[in-house]
Amino acid sequence: MATPSSFGQATCDRVQKKLENLIDKYMSQLGASKLSLSSISSQALWRRTDRFQGYGKQLFRFTDRKDISYILAPTHEEEITKLVAKTVQSYKNLPLRVYQIGRKYRDEIRPRHGLLRSREFVMKDLYTFDYSLPLALKAYEEARAAYSRLFDELKLPYLVAEASSGDIGGDISHEYHLPSSIGEDNVISCTDCSYVANEELAAARPIPLQDQSSTENNNAKGDNIQAQVWRGISKDRKTLVNVWYPASFADADINTHALKSVLPGLDSGLEDALPLWHSTLNSSTFSIGDQRLPLLNIIDYRLGQHFANSLKTEPGQFPMLPQQTPVELSQLDAQYITSLTSGEPFNTIRIHDGDYCPHCTSGKLKVQKAIELGHTFHLGTKYSDPLGAHVQIPSAMIEEGLAIVTNSVGNLTVAMQMGCHGIGVSRIIGAVADHLADERGLNWPRAIAPFEVVVIPSTDMDEDARTVSHSLTEASGTFAPIDLALDDRTASFAWKMKDADLVGYPVIVVLGRGWTSDRLCEVQCRQLGLTESIPLDHLQEHINKLLSRL
Structure with a gap:
């Protein structure tokens, strides 16, 4: 039994120690x-x-x-x-x-x-x-x-x-x-099958184009209402990347993880890549005459094959280079990518809720923030x-x-x-604390709670509280001793109750009016939403059943 005088750092240390002990148990099994x-x-x-x-x-x-x-x-x-x-x-x-x-x-x-x-x-x-x-x-x-x-x-x-x-x-x-x-x-999962992947590896089944011929004809004319370009650069500052995608999306929708599948050296952390590329062009250590800089055009499958063909054959209709670029398109080594190395259509857009699952025919993808x-x-x-x-x-x-x-x-x-x-x-x-906390405080799972149970007596009940605590920390039949704290601090009863919620004990045992009148302990479990009055001779069994659910 523990009787802490303060619950701050000591409480955090006990949580970490319990988690480490839990890890030790499963590593031992291996x-x-x-x-x-x-x-x-x-x-x-x-x-x-x-x-x-x-x-x-x-x-x-x-x-x-x-x-x-x-x-x-x-x-x-x-x-x-x-x-x-x-x-x-x-x-x-x-x-x-x-x-x-x-x-x-x-x-x-x-x-x-x-x-x-x-x-x-x-x-x-x-x-x-x-x-x-x-x-x-x-x-x-x-x-x-x-x-x-x-x-x-x-x-x-x-x-x-x-x-x-x-x-x-x-x-x-x-x-x-x-x-x-x-x-x-971002973790992507399917609503109908077991598919789960992080954003770097997740894929979506291509969405069928309902009116592909019409879209492609418009794109072939260079209509920039239909397509726009996102620009990036390689880490060595030599490769300019043009990503062509439907104008119904925005630059924030570009999936840089997908781009790295064809250009692992993409510098995805830059907000504006053009000044760095211009710096390379103007560098005295680089001569256009000695080497043609790569220009990589990645084309989203939604734009269609006609758009891709027009981009190659009539590049003057498109903003292939940013304004005020000190080189001509003919001085660059222009490359065009319309599919992955596996032959699948190139999807340059990040996965959104409702996209089609790549592993089953009926499921839709769900995007969740996760730690x-x-x-x-x-x-x-x-x-x-x-x-x-x-x-x-x-x-x-x-x-x-x-x-x-x-x-x-x-x-x-x-x-x-x-x-x-x-x-x-x-x-x-940190993740568990944030996930289970509510407006009253922390709410630890049993496995790593600083103590499984805290006993809080009303004024002048310290001896009774020790009796109750002793009954819970002694092995009895099939029940193991409970990891318990007795809050015998001199603070007020109301303050100790608020502090117990703040610390996040799985179970709180209160000795109050019920104990004075009928020798009943008030057992509170915030995670399960339960408050019950239990006699002392059934207390250990009742608490163990609660703890088994936490």
């Missing part, structure tokens, strides 16, 4: 060992995996007294791979599952919403190492299942979305999202190859399912197959 890696990492190590430039300005960089360059680690793939490379040489030492819960650092351009996006944050990252792809994929699915069980215990309405691997790398990844109006991510809580990645050999994480296996080893058979002598060296699986510990705390 057979993972816990470790702690340094927050300081070598820039040279990150250069070996080509991630140093990819992270760019998000990295906190510094040098020591010997002028050696370091970073504050935002993630630890390089460090754990280097450690494993030095300690594991045989397949007999695999599989390996290790994880840590610690502080990470990113120089965010716009930290916001407290714990949801900050420069310093707490994360759990699990790293898996196997000697074959089938075993690595099995480990990936086991980690995903553990994540689902963890979020189920938190009783959160989470979404699991197909995702892009981003700077982490690999070719398979999934994100775990909590729908929220303050979320930074990313966790992310799983199958990395393959992205890190093990450049950092030398290899193992020796018998040359005659074959796999029959997951059974290993060896029938001859000889060794081969293979790169380890890796996976990494992250959970934003501090982000979950």
Whole structure:
């Protein structure tokens, strides 16, 4: 039993500790060992995996007294791979599952919403190492299942979305999202089937053109009421991008994730790309005579093939170049893209509610704001190859399912197959607090509540409150002790009741008039909307039934 004198920082610490204990439980089910890696990492190590430039300005960089360059680690793939490379040489030492819960650092351009996006944050990252792809994929699915069980215990309405691997790398990844109006991510799901994807990977089935011939004829005449252009630029400032799309949309509707599928180097963070392109044209280090600058025209499928043909054959009818451009169209290497590499029509517009699902014929897509809580990645050999994480296996080893058979002598060296699986510990705390809070205060789920129950006595009932608290914190039959706080502070009863709502205990037990007259405890559960009077001998059973629903 706890009797806190103040509930501020101590309450936050207990929430974090409970969440970490919950994570420990599910990592243990995977057979993972816990470790702690340094927050300081070598820039040279990150250069070996080509991630140093990819992270760019998000990295906190510094040098020591010997002028050696370091970073504050935002993630630890390089460090754990280097450690494993030095300690594991045989397949007999695999599989390996290790994880840590610690502080990470990113120089965010716009930290916001407290714990949801900050420069310093707490994360759990699990790293898996196997000697074959089938075993690595099995480990990936086991980690995903553990994540689902963890979020189920938190009783959160989470979404699991197909995702892009981003700077982490690999070719398979999934994100775990909590729908929220303050979320930074857009998650797209189908109303009729199981399709869920984040905005970077989501696709919509092309909408049939009802009057394509009429639209195309108008577009062929260069009617800019029908089509307009959005301009972007590559990160090297040499490729100007024209995106042609229907005028019924706006620049804000352009899906830059789709554009990056054909131009990975697109700088999507710029509001006005033209000054940078003009700077390249006027640069003394660049000569038009030596190289033709690329001009990439991406054409939305809704504009039709006639529009695309006219753009190629009669470019003078369209604003192919911005005004006051110091070059002619003939001096540029103009390219035209009307479809994806898969052959599907190019949709340049962000997905909207009501678009057609790409996986079923009846469903419509729904766009939800969401907060990313966790992310799983199958990395393959992205890190093990450049950092030398290899193992020796018998040359005659074959796999029959997951059974290993060896029938001859000889060794081969293979790169380890890796996976990494992250959970934003501090982000979950912030997301859950925002998601479940109401006008009265926080409203923690049982799994991570600072205390499951708080006992609040009226004036001069401290001894009775200790009796009630003792009955709840003792094991009884099939009921385990309840994690409980007794609010014996000297503040007024009304103030303690308001403070209990503010802190967000799942269950509040009040000793008031009912206790004085009939020895009844008033049990309040705000999440379930219940207030009941319960005798002491049934109190533990009743509270445990409430807690099982939270």
